[in-house]
Amino acid sequence: MTDYAKIIAKELGVQASYAENAIALLDEGNTVPFIARYRKEATGSMDDQLLRQLADRVDYLRGLDKRRSEISASIEEQGAMTDDLRKALNEAQTLAVLEDIYRPYKPKRKTRASVAKAKGLEPLAALLLVQDAKTDPAAEALRFVTDEVKSASDALAGARDIIAEMVSDSPELRALLRENYQKHALLKTLAAKEEDSVYRQYYDYSEPVGKAADHRVLAINRGEKEGFLKVAVEIDSEKAAGLVCGMFVRGTCPAAQQVEEAALDAYKRLIHPSMENEIRSALTDKASEGAIAVFGENLRQLLLQPPVKGKVVMAMDPGYRMGCKVAVVDPTGKVLDTNVIYPLPEFKRVEQAKTVTKKLIEKHGVQVLAIGNGTAGKETEIFAADVIRDYPGVVYASVNEAGASVYSASKLAAEEFPQFDVNLRSAVSIARRLQDPLAELVKIDPKAVGVGQYQHDMPQKRLSETLDGVVEDCVNSVGVDLNTASAQLLARVAGLSSSVAANVVSYRESNGEFRSRSQLLKVKGLGPKAFEQCAGFLRIPGAAEKLDETAVHPESYAAALDLLKLTGFDEDDIGSKGIETLPQRVKLLGWDKLCQKTGAGRPTLEDIMAELMKPGRDMRDSLPQTVLRSDVISIDDLTEGMELTGTVRNVTDFGAFVDIGVHQDGLVHISRISKKFIKHPKEVLKVGMVIKVKILGVDKQKKRISLTAQNCGNPF
Numbered sequence: 001m002t003d004y005a006k007i008i009a010k011e012l013g014v015q016a017s018y019a020e021n022a023i024a025l026l027d028e029g030n031t032v033p034f035i036a037r038y039r040k041e042a043t044g045s046m047d048d049q050l051l052r053q054l055a056d057r058v059d060y061l062r063g064l065d066k067r068r069s070e071i072s073a074s075i076e077e078q079g080a081m082t083d084d085l086r087k088a089l090n091e092a093q094t095l096a097v098l099e100d101i102y103r104p105y106k107p108k109r110k111t112r113a114s115v116a117k118a119k120g121l122e123p124l125a126a127l128l129l130v131q132d133a134k135t136d137p138a139a140e141a142l143r144f145v146t147d148e149v150k151s152a153s154d155a156l157a158g159a160r161d162i163i164a165e166m167v168s169d170s171p172e173l174r175a176l177l178r179e180n181y182q183k184h185a186l187l188k189t190l191a192a193k194e195e196d197s198v199y200r201q202y203y204d205y206s207e208p209v210g211k212a213a214d215h216r217v218l219a220i221n222r223g224e225k226e227g228f229l230k231v232a233v234e235i236d237s238e239k240a241a242g243l244v245c246g247m248f249v250r251g252t253c254p255a256a257q258q259v260e261e262a263a264l265d266a267y268k269r270l271i272h273p274s275m276e277n278e279i280r281s282a283l284t285d286k287a288s289e290g291a292i293a294v295f296g297e298n299l300r301q302l303l304l305q306p307p308v309k310g311k312v313v314m315a316m317d318p319g320y321r322m323g324c325k326v327a328v329v330d331p332t333g334k335v336l337d338t339n340v341i342y343p344l345p346e347f348k349r350v351e352q353a354k355t356v357t358k359k360l361i362e363k364h365g366v367q368v369l370a371i372g373n374g375t376a377g378k379e380t381e382i383f384a385a386d387v388i389r390d391y392p393g394v395v396y397a398s399v400n401e402a403g404a405s406v407y408s409a410s411k412l413a414a415e416e417f418p419q420f421d422v423n424l425r426s427a428v429s430i431a432r433r434l435q436d437p438l439a440e441l442v443k444i445d446p447k448a449v450g451v452g453q454y455q456h457d458m459p460q461k462r463l464s465e466t467l468d469g470v471v472e473d474c475v476n477s478v479g480v481d482l483n484t485a486s487a488q489l490l491a492r493v494a495g496l497s498s499s500v501a502a503n504v505v506s507y508r509e510s511n512g513e514f515r516s517r518s519q520l521l522k523v524k525g526l527g528p529k530a531f532e533q534c535a536g537f538l539r540i541p542g543a544a545e546k547l548d549e550t551a552v553h554p555e556s557y558a559a560a561l562d563l564l565k566l567t568g569f570d571e572d573d574i575g576s577k578g579i580e581t582l583p584q585r586v587k588l589l590g591w592d593k594l595c596q597k598t599g600a601g602r603p604t605l606e607d608i609m610a611e612l613m614k615p616g617r618d619m620r621d622s623l624p625q626t627v628l629r630s631d632v633i634s635i636d637d638l639t640e641g642m643e644l645t646g647t648v649r650n651v652t653d654f655g656a657f658v659d660i661g662v663h664q665d666g667l668v669h670i671s672r673i674s675k676k677f678i679k680h681p682k683e684v685l686k687v688g689m690v691i692k693v694k695i696l697g698v699d700k701q702k703k704r705i706s707l708t709a710q711n712c713g714n715p716f
Helices: 003-012 016-027 032-038 048-077 083-091 095-105 112-118 122-130 137-142 152-168 171-184 214-225 237-248 254-303 350-364 377-390 404-408 411-416 422-435 437-441 460-478 498-511 517-522 528-537 554-566 577-589 591-598 602-613
Strands: 186-191 204-208 229-234 313-317 324-329 335-341 368-372 395-399 643-651 655-659 666-669 690-699 704-709
Touching: 003 016, 003 048, 016 032, 016 048, 032 048, 032 460, 032 528, 048 083, 048 095, 048 460, 083 095, 095 171, 112 122, 112 152, 122 137, 122 152, 122 254, 137 152, 137 254, 152 237, 152 254, 171 237, 171 254, 186 214, 214 229, 214 254, 229 254, 237 254, 254 437, 254 460, 254 643, 313 350, 313 422, 324 350, 324 422, 335 350, 335 422, 350 377, 368 377, 368 422, 377 395, 395 422, 404 411, 404 422, 411 422, 422 437, 437 460, 517 528, 528 554, 554 591, 554 602, 577 591, 577 602, 591 602, 666 690
Parallel strands: 313 368, 368 395, 666 704
Antiparallel strands: 186 204, 186 229, 313 324, 324 335, 643 655, 643 690, 655 666, 690 704
């Protein structure tokens, strides 16, 4: 068993053998969704999120070992390797510790110490470091006076520079100071200019670095970047310098005084600036990882919002100058009609807008209005609520339109709707994302969806990797209809690249609908490995082979048929009412016997059983449904103590924003989310969650609404 597996198993709280198997499966080129769904016996049923943590940790540990080898080779080349040094390198558990050990041996650019060494002052520095009471530094320094070293004082200054660099390079000292800074340093901010801004609360602010909240760190970083803040890491310099001197200064003799002067210089000139940068960098890295995790979780919940199925939808993309763009789509997302109306009173065309809207509702049997929540969104809701009073049963929903404009201006949108201008494409996107959020949102760069904090300040590569992983996991957990999915949706299926996904669509267009999963092997570029990875996530409703409609993997068809036979059913019973007794029959036979007879493990058989009972089920159907409204309220209607139902739109470090049917989302502060202590709102609230809230306060001038949560649970 590898050390990686042992280390990761301990960190993640899983069995080492499962970690070992997961690492091996990843190394063999298997995708995370495939491993999570179809290799549960091997991994102890690790879910996709845990597997991605494991994959990230393996990458880090391998990078650590690679760097360890590079450092060892460099020190060996210098002829400086010792048994103690080799032991220290082998025992280093982090990159920071490795770099501390390597610091004295790392090739440096020109420094004051390197200049002094070039002048031959290293022996004087070594002599001073002995700190012998009999040593007279000034007298000894005279021996080093040359054409390059003009005086004894110059010689001593150069020797101190050499000692200062040696002190700064000490890994033991850096480890001691790092711990001290983590415990006692403060993150301090001051105003950089006399100008009001959103960063005013940080114009004279400090807090311990060990307690700095992620969202405050990111806000401070942005304030500094925009020129509003000056930021520093402060610590009791006398105590910190005392730690430095305590490690290197022995006694009070003249030589010791020279070492003390060098040590203090090392702390002030070299160590503190380095520690400050390290602390700031560590805080930023931690805050970024936290923000990326929140962003990823918010995106997951947004993608997994329940679809509004089987409805004719009219989308309204609100706007002022360009009017409100309207698109009507049928239950499959096909565009039936488009128009542009001006429903806002200032344009004096409200009656005309009502006439057009009513004609579209009547002509196409519109059942739901999907209204974008951007500029003029609330005014458009007011208009829509007034119109549908004449149509009992017609309702509307506010739709998060983040990223719709990005999609509408994309090459993909132009190819999909060449007959429409950019604005109408956006309306179509809003309609479709109500009908199936996942299928529509995969067309947009995840970073454009806008359900996080400071996403533009994040390490973009890391952010993209995380969000792409979230999209992949969501698409595969829901499953994809092989005969209707777009190339963009197919490209998110495990094992399918963008080019192969395009080939799947081309094959479908040339040969008609897929009739079986096995036909996938005829698609150009889709070989046995890709088939293994993707097949279980691709469904064919109405297929001749009923198992092709389910999430059962082709490799388990024999086990599924054996399970049916052993429990007294056959393939025709899949999805029927009679098969509801399957769990009872399985219990009577016993899992051990069934596993032995079918050759499959219990986790696989449990998944198969669920699919046989509800083939091709959409896991989103069990989640709280989208809030559909028929009337609208304004901020003027809100009063303290009023109870409302709302939808969580965004979750941040400090609270959650909730759409309660008013133009402004209300804020539930973290302290108002749960009666129990929580470290982060995401422990309780998720994007898309429907919750009851009570109005705590309304600031009409600043348009701020304070809420308290009433029924926070976690349906996910």
